[in-house]
Amino acid sequence: MTTTTQSYKALTDESAIALAESLNFFSQGAKLESQEIGDGNLNYVFKITDGESGKGLIIKQALPYAKVVGESWPLTLKRATIEANALKKHGEFVPELVPAVYATNEELAFTVMEDLSHLTIAREGLISGEAYPKLSADIGKYLAKTLFHTSDFALHPFEKKRLAVEFSNPELCKITEDLIFTDPFFDHETNDFEPELQTAVEAIWNNGPLKLEAAKLKKSFLTEAEALLHGDLHTGSIFASETETKVIDPEFAFYGPIGFDVGLFLANLIAQAVTREGEKREAVIRHIENTWKVFSSTFSELWEEKGIEAFKDTKGYKEFVLEKIFQDAIGFAGCELIRRTIGLAHVKDLDGIEEPERRIGLKKQVLQTGEALIVKRKDLPTIAAVIALVEEQN
């Protein structure tokens, strides 16, 4: 792997090809093609291919601003290094569930990584009705292993605190603090929703008990440095097929509350489940159930086998930790559902529903589900209770 330095310049197709050639990944003289395929909110993604051998590489480059808004929203280039280092750190524990990183460049803010084009972004696949049988078992495992192994339950406190400093990510955290935990609960200019949702949205802005619980969840996000999170684990950050799962895009990585990653993934499954009916809905509901099942059992096994905490065998402590993660996750899921419906960044699962009456009806239900998950999170003892609540509201 190479790490080099130079002053920043945005890549073009030509310079991306030149960069790929310099890496000795393709055979000499290969006729390379480049295509900018980034569909996310923030960065450029160049796919470099050799048509003859079929080999490919991905070069992801951060821009000094948020792509979705433009130069008026400056954003640190350091996020590229955070993302590459998080892929590498998480890759120590789940190499089979993240792309390999081949090269990084801090000044040019790019990461060269494994091309996963043989897979589909899970959100897209789920919208077109895929079931992805391995998805929840793989993500449950990814969550348990990455979060346990980077926490105080597995690391010497010096190493844990060193990592927390390395992954200090204030600008990207601020985006989450604003877009997930603050703006949707106030009449803020970043919010974006259909006029038909005005009454439902105003009810959120005027709901004191809901806002109090959202404030508590925001405080957890701001202060609880429990483990190295992915930080934005939605279904658009996951590549999947029938047999494989890979998690990409951890540029929001930082030391935060374990339940945040779990909750974001669950929320995005809920936003998909409510758009489905019958057996297809059931398949996604089973993923919701299985994610928690696999996460909690794997986390529990790691605790028993690899835990270094002095209180690890103290009766009731592991159960307390898992219960706290569960309650946090359900609350964070509620915040994610609300922001994906009325905040700045929506999801195609809901926005892509063409028939307006159905779309608005589902969005109203999702808002109610989000509110209920936040307010009732301490009265929902099991994942079955959470699923029953989702089904009741929808």
Ligand SMILES: Nc1ncnc2c1ncn2[C@@H]1O[C@H](COP(=O)(O)OP(=O)(O)O)[C@@H](O)[C@H]1O
């Ligand atoms: N390793 C990869 N292999 C193939 N395609 C990728 C890879 N990484 C990203 N992409 C493509 O680029 C898109 C945007 O990537 P992402 O990391 O989500 O960017 P952003 O940070 O801007 O959200 C993905 O949805 C996917 O289509």
Ligand SMILES: CSC[C@H]1O[C@H](OP(=O)(O)O)[C@H](O)[C@@H]1O
């Ligand atoms: C202006 S950032 C909005 C939103 O975008 C990020 O997601 P992604 O990069 O995967 O598209 C993140 O969820 C932010 O909250």
